[in-house]
Amino acid sequence: MEPQPEPELLALAERGDAEALSRLLASHVPSLERAIELRVGPRLNRRLDAGDIVQETLTVASQRFADWSREKRYSLRVWLRLLAAQALHAALREHHSQKRDLARESHEAPASFHTTAQGVAEWFASTDTSPTEAVRRKELRERVLHALEALDELDREVLVLRHFEQLSNEETAAELGIEPAAASKRFVRALQRIRPALRGLSDDDRGVSP
Numbered sequence: 001m002e003p004q005p006e007p008e009l010l011a012l013a014e015r016g017d018a019e020a021l022s023r024l025l026a027s028h029v030p031s032l033e034r035a036i037e038l039r040v041g042p043r044l045n046r047r048l049d050a051g052d053i054v055q056e057t058l059t060v061a062s063q064r065f066a067d068w069s070r071e072k073r074y075s076l077r078v079w080l081r082l083l084a085a086q087a088l089h090a091a092l093r094e095h096h097s098q099k100r101d102l103a104r105e106s107h108e109a110p111a112s113f114h115t116t117a118q119g120v121a122e123w124f125a126s127t128d129t130s131p132t133e134a135v136r137r138k139e140l141r142e143r144v145l146h147a148l149e150a151l152d153e154l155d156r157e158v159l160v161l162r163h164f165e166q167l168s169n170e171e172t173a174a175e176l177g178i179e180p181a182a183a184s185k186r187f188v189r190a191l192q193r194i195r196p197a198l199r200g201l202s203d204d205d206r207g208v209s210p
Contacts, residue, residue, distance in 0.1 A: 009021075053087045056090075077171060115156060147196070157176055159187060
């Protein structure tokens with residue numbers, strides 16, 4: 001059976017269909033898990049379960065869905081990401097309070113729902129399927145990490161949201177609290193600066209357009 005388009009599920013969920021709401025929220029799980037993984041450093045990724053954080057996010061979303069539906073201040077995707085940011089912060093606070101050794105890793109914990117260059121570089125390298133995987137992954141990670149660390153923090157956020165997470169320019173602007181025109185300019189600038197690190201990796205990387 002063909003999956004129902006999101007607009008149909010959304011309309012049913014807004015009419016009180018609990019099953020439609022469950023399916024609607026479940027369709028966002030992969031992107032939310034990736035967002036969490038991109039926003040913690042490699043060592044914290046081994047301590048925090050992105051799946052658990054996303055499940056907490058979906059629980060809260062189910063409880064607050066009616067409120068979101070009335071206001072629709074953000075798109076559903078951006079709203080879920082903001083809830084995921086809150087769930088991530090709560091998980092980080094809990095882990096820091098329970099494990100003193102995490103204090104030494106606090107520089108890896110985002111102060112808000114922001115990416116870390118290390119997290120993005122690790123994720124980017126892990127997608128490589130070259131026959132020389134180990135060598136290529138290390139090379140990719142170093143190239144991408146160096147390029148990301150050279151970017152302004154907000155430029156990096158815009159780049160990750162637009163290019164790696166495939167948010168629209170409007171969604172990116174809404175999540176970061178900036179104007180769409182500013183988000184677009186920052187995306188173009190970030191792409192220009194990171195292209196040398198991505199050159200030759202794939203046609204998709206070379207062909208990204210603002």
